[in-house]
Amino acid sequence: MKKELAFIFDLDGVIVDTAKYHYLAWRNLANVLGFDFTEEQNELLKGVSRVKSLEILLSIGKVNLSEAKKQEFLLQKNKEYLEYVNKMTSEEILPGVNDLLNFLELNDIKYALGSASKNAPLILEKVGLLNRFTAIVDGNDVSKAKPDPEVFLIGAKKLEMKPENCVVVEDAIAGIQAANAAKMISIGIGDTNVLHEADYVFKDLTAITPDFLKNIMN
Ligand code: B16
Numbered sequence: 001m002k003k004e005l006a007f008i009f010d011l012d013g014v015i016v017d018t019a020k021y022h023y024l025a026w027r028n029l030a031n032v033l034g035f036d037f038t039e040e041q042n043e044l045l046k047g048v049s050r051v052k053s054l055e056i057l058l059s060i061g062k063v064n065l066s067e068a069k070k071q072e073f074l075l076q077k078n079k080e081y082l083e084y085v086n087k088m089t090s091e092e093i094l095p096g097v098n099d100l101l102n103f104l105e106l107n108d109i110k111y112a113l114g115s116a117s118k119n120a121p122l123i124l125e126k127v128g129l130l131n132r133f134t135a136i137v138d139g140n141d142v143s144k145a146k147p148d149p150e151v152f153l154i155g156a157k158k159l160e161m162k163p164e165n166c167v168v169v170e171d172a173i174a175g176i177q178a179a180n181a182a183k184m185i186s187i188g189i190g191d192t193n194v195l196h197e198a199d200y201v202f203k204d205l206t207a208i209t210p211d212f213l214k215n216i217m218n
């Protein structure tokens, strides 16, 4: 393998599917505020920060709240979300993740986490992956949300790698745009039609094979 590469993984939708727990907690809040919130609408919140997610939810329900009420509901939503997170185990690691991380470690390829979630370290701890990442960049470290490249540029710095030698694995459009803005190689996980801005798209991490990795390193 010639070109030295490093990987930066998104969390929700790539390593674990916490979107389903975010959905349950946001739906509950919507119901408290008197409107419904569908799984389809939940797609709009993927990869988006907690504060921005509340703004989107309130615009769907056409609800106006004071700043104080927003803060109260943000705390309430996160409290409910954490009840689900606290029950997570390694069973919830998505297919292909362990094999890919094993392959990267065997080949001395460094990898970091680049997530919008402020709960990322706790989630990684719950599923037993916290100590495997060389670096973690999460929602607490960034001032600009994806599609801004900040999260991945900080990740590259922590890995001591040039952006062009970093491969980002992401499930959200905003995340792919952030990776592209950082001039990194972008791998989308999900639907090709949705993630068409990515350099490569796979249905899940099982499709990122050693052969594919050898190809992008040459
Ligand atoms: P929290 P990712 C994102 O994680 C989720 O996709 C998004 O739905 C969520 O609003 C955001 O984290 C913030 O999460 O409330 O835990 O800080 O995909 O960037 O790993």
Ligand code: MG
Residues within 6 Å of the ligand: 010, 011, 012, 013, 014, 046, 047, 170, 171, 172, 175
């Ligand atoms: Mg994601």
